[in-house]
Structures are given as C-alpha cells and as structure tokens.
Amino acid sequence: MGAVLLKISNLTARVAGKNILNGVDLEVNAGEIHALMGPNGSGKSTLAQILAGREDYEITGGSVLFEGRDLLALPPEERARAGLFLGFQYPVEIPGVNNVYLLKAALNAKRKAAGEPEVDAYEFLALIKQKMKFMQMSESFLTRGVNEGFSGGEKKRNEVLQMLVLEPKLAILDETDSGLDIDALKVVSNGVNSLRDPHRSVVLVTHYQRLLDYIVPDRVHVFSGGRILKSGDKSLALELEKRGYDWLQESRVA
Amino acid sequence: MSATAHSASPATAAAAGAAPQSAALRSFEAQWHARRAGPLHALRESAMQRFVQLGLPTMRDETWRYTNLRALAAHAYVDAAGDAPAAALQSDSLRSPALRIVNGVPCAADRARLLENGLEIMPLSELLRGDPVLLRGFLEPLSDADQQRWALLNTALFVDGLYIRITARLAAPLRLVHVTAGPGAAHPRVIIEAAPGSAATIVEEHVSHGDADSLCNSVTQIAAGAGAEIEHYRIFRGGPRAAHIDTLDIRQAGGSRCKQFTICLGGALLRTNLEARLEAAGAALDSYALLVGHGSRHADCVNIATHSAPDTRSRQTARIIASGDSRVIFNSKVIVCTGAVRSESMQSCRGLLMSPAAEIDTRPQLEIHTDEVKCAHGATTGRLDPDMLFYMLSRGLDRRTAQSLLVYAFLADVMTDMSPAAGRDSIDSALLAQLPESDLLRGLR
Numbered sequence: 155m156g157a158v159l160l161k162i163s164n165l166t167a168r169v170a171g172k173n174i175l176n177g178v179d180l181e182v183n184a185g186e187i188h189a190l191m192g193p194n195g196s197g198k199s200t201l202a203q204i205l206a207g208r209e210d211y212e213i214t215g216g217s218v219l220f221e222g223r224d225l226l227a228l229p230p231e232e233r234a235r236a237g238l239f240l241g242f243q244y245p246v247e248i249p250g251v252n253n254v255y256l257l258k259a260a261l262n263a264k265r266k267a268a269g270e271p272e273v274d275a276y277e278f279l280a281l282i283k284q285k286m287k288f289m290q291m292s293e294s295f296l297t298r299g300v301n302e303g304f305s306g307g308e309k310k311r312n313e314v315l316q317m318l319v320l321e322p323k324l325a326i327l328d329e330t331d332s333g334l335d336i337d338a339l340k341v342v343s344n345g346v347n348s349l350r351d352p353h354r355s356v357v358l359v360t361h362y363q364r365l366l367d368y369i370v371p372d373r374v375h376v377f378s379g380g381r382i383l384k385s386g387d388k389s390l391a392l393e394l395e396k397r398g399y400d401w402l403q404e405s406r407v408a
Numbered sequence: 409m410s411a412t413a414h415s416a417s418p419a420t421a422a423a424a425g426a427a428p429q430s431a432a433l434r435s436f437e438a439q440w441h442a443r444r445a446g447p448l449h450a451l452r453e454s455a456m457q458r459f460v461q462l463g464l465p466t467m468r469d470e471t472w473r474y475t476n477l478r479a480l481a482a483h484a485y486v487d488a489a490g491d492a493p494a495a496a497l498q499s500d501s502l503r504s505p506a507l508r509i510v511n512g513v514p515c516a517a518d519r520a521r522l523l524e525n526g527l528e529i530m531p532l533s534e535l536l537r538g539d540p541v542l543l544r545g546f547l548e549p550l551s552d553a554d555q556q557r558w559a560l561l562n563t564a565l566f567v568d569g570l571y572i573r574i575t576a577r578l579a580a581p582l583r584l585v586h587v588t589a590g591p592g593a594a595h596p597r598v599i600i601e602a603a604p605g606s607a608a609t610i611v612e613e614h615v616s617h618g619d620a621d622s623l624c625n626s627v628t629q630i631a632a633g634a635g636a637e638i639e640h641y642r643i644f645r646g647g648p649r650a651a652h653i654d655t656l657d658i659r660q661a662g663g664s665r666c667k668q669f670t671i672c673l674g675g676a677l678l679r680t681n682l683e684a685r686l687e688a689a690g691a692a693l694d695s696y697a698l699l700v701g702h703g704s705r706h707a708d709c710v711n712i713a714t715h716s717a718p719d720t721r722s723r724q725t726a727r728i729i730a731s732g733d734s735r736v737i738f739n740s741k742v743i744v745c746t747g748a749v750r751s752e753s754m755q756s757c758r759g760l761l762m763s764p765a766a767e768i769d770t771r772p773q774l775e776i777h778t779d780e781v782k783c784a785h786g787a788t789t790g791r792l793d794p795d796m797l798f799y800m801l802s803r804g805l806d807r808r809t810a811q812s813l814l815v816y817a818f819l820a821d822v823m824t825d826m827s828p829a830a831g832r833d834s835i836d837s838a839l840l841a842q843l844p845e846s847d848l849l850r851g852l853r
Contacts, residue, residue, distance in 0.1 A: 206802045207798075207801070207802065208798060209798075229801070229807075230798065230801040230802050231801045231802075231804050231805060231806055231807065231810075233802075234801070234802055234803055234804035235804045239802075240802050242799065242802075245799070246793075246795045246796050246799045248796045248799065248800070248814070248817065249817060249820065249821075250816070250817025250818065250819075250820035250821070251800075251813050251814070251817045256800065256803060256805070256813075257803075259803075259805050259809065260803035260804045260805060263803075263804040263805055263806065264804050267804075299817075300799075316803065320803070320804070
C-alpha cells in the first residue's frame, strides 16, 4: 500500500461543553478504502465535519496530518483545494446559486491553487455532461440551484457527481448510502469505485453493511463513544451485521 | 406673507395647540400662501389645512414608529418647483428614451418624443385648466391616514405632474425619470389610468441632483381598469443627502393584474407607502420590495393591500440587505374586508444583516374581517446561512466569493420576476454596486 495520506492521532473535540471525540486514532494510506461504522451519536459525523473544517467544534487535543501537513491549521477552502472532499450527510439547498456554477468555481479554485489553468466553459460543460450521464442524472440538473428541490437520493448523487469532477485525494463520504434505493445505491457505488486509484483514498461513514457489498473496504473500524473501539478487515462488518454493536461496548467495559 | 401672519388661521391654531410648529411645516405653509389660487383651489386648500392640522408625523404615529423626522422637521424648505438647473437634465441614468420630470415639472420635449398609439400623456397643469373635474376625481379620494398624510401635502403643493392614460397594450416600457434638484422641496404627482384590457410597463426612477439637502414628496396613483395589466417600478436612487417620501396608491378593478416593484438603492432617508385596493373579483397584486441599506441610510417601507372584493389575490415579497449602520424597516399589512370571501394573500419578508451595526425591522400584519380566506405570512432576518457558507467553502470556494454569491442569490427571488424589458440589467448593475465585493460579483455574471 501507499504512503500515509491521513494520520489522526488522539484527536479530542467538544461542542457546547460536551465531549464528542475522545481520542481518535486513524491512519489511512493512499489507495485504501476505510469504512467507519458505529451507532448513532457515536461521533462519526462529527469527525467527518471536523476533518472538512467545520468551525462549530472545539478541538481540545491531538493532531491530524494530511500528506504530512497540519490539516487543522488550514481553513476549509484550503483543505478542499489540497484534495480533501466531504460528501455531506445532509447536503444543504442553496437556492439562487446555480449547481453547475458552483461546481465550475470549485474546480477552478482547485486548479488555480495547483497552478493549473482554469477550465473554459465549453470544456467544463462537456466534462460535467459526461459525469452526469455516468451518475444517471438528467441534464435538468444543469440549470437548477444547488440541491434546490432535489430529492434525498438526488442530493446524494449530486454529492458523488461533485466528487467525480473534483477528483479528490481523500473523499470522506458521510452516510452517502442512507436513503438510497438499491438502484441508486449501485449508481453511487459505481461512482465511488470509478475513482479507485493507488493515489486516492476513501473513508465511508455508514450504518449498513449493505454498502460494503458494492464498495469493498480494505479496513473496517467500529466507532463508539467518540473513539475507534475495534478495527479489522471486511469480515468485521459482517460480524457487526450479525451481532450489532452491543457486544463490543460490553467487551470494552469488561 | 410671513408664516407668523398665518398662525392666526384656524387650521394653524389647532396644530399650534398640539405642538410647536416645526420649521418644515412653517415653510410648507409659506409655500402654500405664495401660490396663486387656481382651479380646485378649495379642494387643495382643505388638503393643506388637514395636513397642517395633523402636523408632521412623529414616532407616536402607528406607521411612523421607526422613523424619526426630527432632522427633516428642523429644515425650512424652499419651493423647488420650476427651479431646474440645466445640468439637472443631464441625468446619467438615461439609457433609453425617458420622460424627465424635474422638481415635479415634466420636460415638454421628452413628452413629444414618447407619444404613441394607446398612450396619452398630459401635464397636470394642463389637465387642471382643461378638465378639473377629471382631476378632482383623483385628488379627492386619498385618505388622511398616517401613511397618506404626505399625499395631502402633495395635493396642496404640486405645481405640475403627469396624467397618463393607457388605452392599448403598449409594447415598450414607459420610463419616467424624476430629478429632484436641491435645495428645496418638490412634490411631483403622477396619475396613471389604465383603460380596461390595456397593458403597460411603467418605470419611475427617482434621482437627485446636486449635494444640497433636498426633499421629494412624490405621489403616484394608478387606476387599473377591468382586465388591465400593469407592471410598475419605483426605483429610488437619490444622493447621500436626499430625503424622499413617496406615496403610491393603486386601485384595481375586476380581473386586473398589477406587478409592483419598489427598489431602494439610494438616498439618506426614504419612506415609501403603498396602498393597493383590490376592488373587484379577480384583481391580483404582486408587490416586490428590494431594499438595500447602505452606509447610514434609513429606509422605511409600508405596504398595505386591502381586499375589498371576493376572489382577490395579493402577494407581497420583500428582500432586504442592510450593511454599514443603515436601518431598514418593512411593514406589510393585508386587510380583508367583510364579504371579501376566498381572498388569498401571502406576505414573505426576508432580511439579511451584513454588519453588526445594521438593523432590520419587519412586521407582517393581517386584519381579517371575513371567513373563508387563505392568508399566509412569514418574516425572517438573519446573517448569511452558516451551513450554506460552509458547504461552499468545503468545495474550495474562497470566503469572499462564497459570501458574495449567497448575498446575490438572496435577491434572486425578486430579480427573476422583473421583466428584462423594464431594465432588469441596469437595476442589477446598480444593485451590485452597493453590495460587498461588487467587482467580484460582476465577474461572476
């Protein structure tokens, strides 16, 4: 496997005086797919938001290195331009801001940061049409506001579409599978799999084993009480499916 | 004649009993007494007396509670009418043919150029001499309610103005540019009568000339006949020392549709009143307010829609942005009269605060005197949505761009309903110039 892309060491964080992360350790190498599973309220989404740069949380300790750089020192937009992507659990609707316009501005911001020329309008339109076709999205999405009036499934497809266009080094997908029917799940999984590459990594935050039938992870972690309780390979996900999370929490107490 | 000599008149004495007269009120009285008696003198005199009796509004008056007129009241205004410097006619805002009205007096040469089939334009001074009975019908009905008080003063003091009659479906928008050239007070009056089945777009733009303190007390009346379709704009772009009080009175007959845009992009003190009456079944009003508080501007907008007939519909949409230490007030009210069953109304007001010192006050109100109506209202004021901002940052957009896009998007609801022919692009450009990061936004269009 490749070099260490993301290294989280003993990360602790809180919000409104309440501890949410209690010492997270996680290493993701280039080319790997990791699944982060765990019960509701265990802190998985908080971790995803903190990695993307959400400022609502107070980091109380630990560190996060992305390609050896101190990720926590960067504002969210610089993290994105450095190649980090968060697929939101609940993508926000932004009426009045065109969906494609946002994506073009995002791609150009990234290219500019990398010292590359901006894409021109025709080039970009061709690119986005091709990716939309792959995601089985109708071209009507070209003219709509960001996520405006999209169904839950359409919003998730739109997140993956953005990821395909931005080609991040590290994609963190926060419950991108939730609320999808089986056909949509396949489309979304194909999207993620199409990005698999020795230099690219994905962290899937999910509740369900189901997604992992389509996107096979290299590592599975069980998240509970704001930290990783147990790590393993794909078989850990199957075991969780059978036995739930309780046995892990009990064994930890014991 | 001095103002003191007239303090003995009954009207003035009543006001003096309530409160000491302000310099502004005395100067308005002096203007009145300097006028020669003409047709409709009695009507205009009673309007003057009523105004003097009521006095200038204070913050104790229901619809004036957010706007302090003390500075305006301390000012003695000279009569600005007919006193138009040639330079005032070189308005930079003229991009397409327009009829200029300088301190209430229409420019005769412009009028000749604009005439077309289905459009009659006559200066009020002519109508006053030629058909005072017709004019009387328009001057009488204005009430003396708080928000109409300044219209009484306009009725007394207007020197000239326009009577516009539309009898067909006009292809091109009619543009009126009001220039207030200070110092002094102007009282322009515009009366628009749309015959049944006619249609027109009318854009009224208010600008000020020179940097002296000026006051414009304008009144526009629109009477839309059965099935008429009117799109009306009033755009305020006064200078940093301009005070403006505008009253718009709309009466709609059965099946008429009116789209009204009130756009505040300038001035130091702006107060706008809209009273729309839906007087017969099928009348529909869509009113939009786009109010930009910039610097230390004070803008106070009062919109009242009265449903006095069954099956009428009104929709009021306001979008407000306040920066600097500006203050913007939006009060909307829907009145559904007895018997106006199946009326539908909607009031939506959203405010966006761009600085800690800026203030936005909104108050949607409903007054319903009948059953079987659908009335909805909502008002929210806040800062840029942090979730939207974070989403855009997380995609790599820099903070300035993301913020600017959100501000611009906030206004989209109002902008998209303007028709391009009415000059949406030029309104858009003027708007952008007052938003943060305007250069950036221009590049994004």
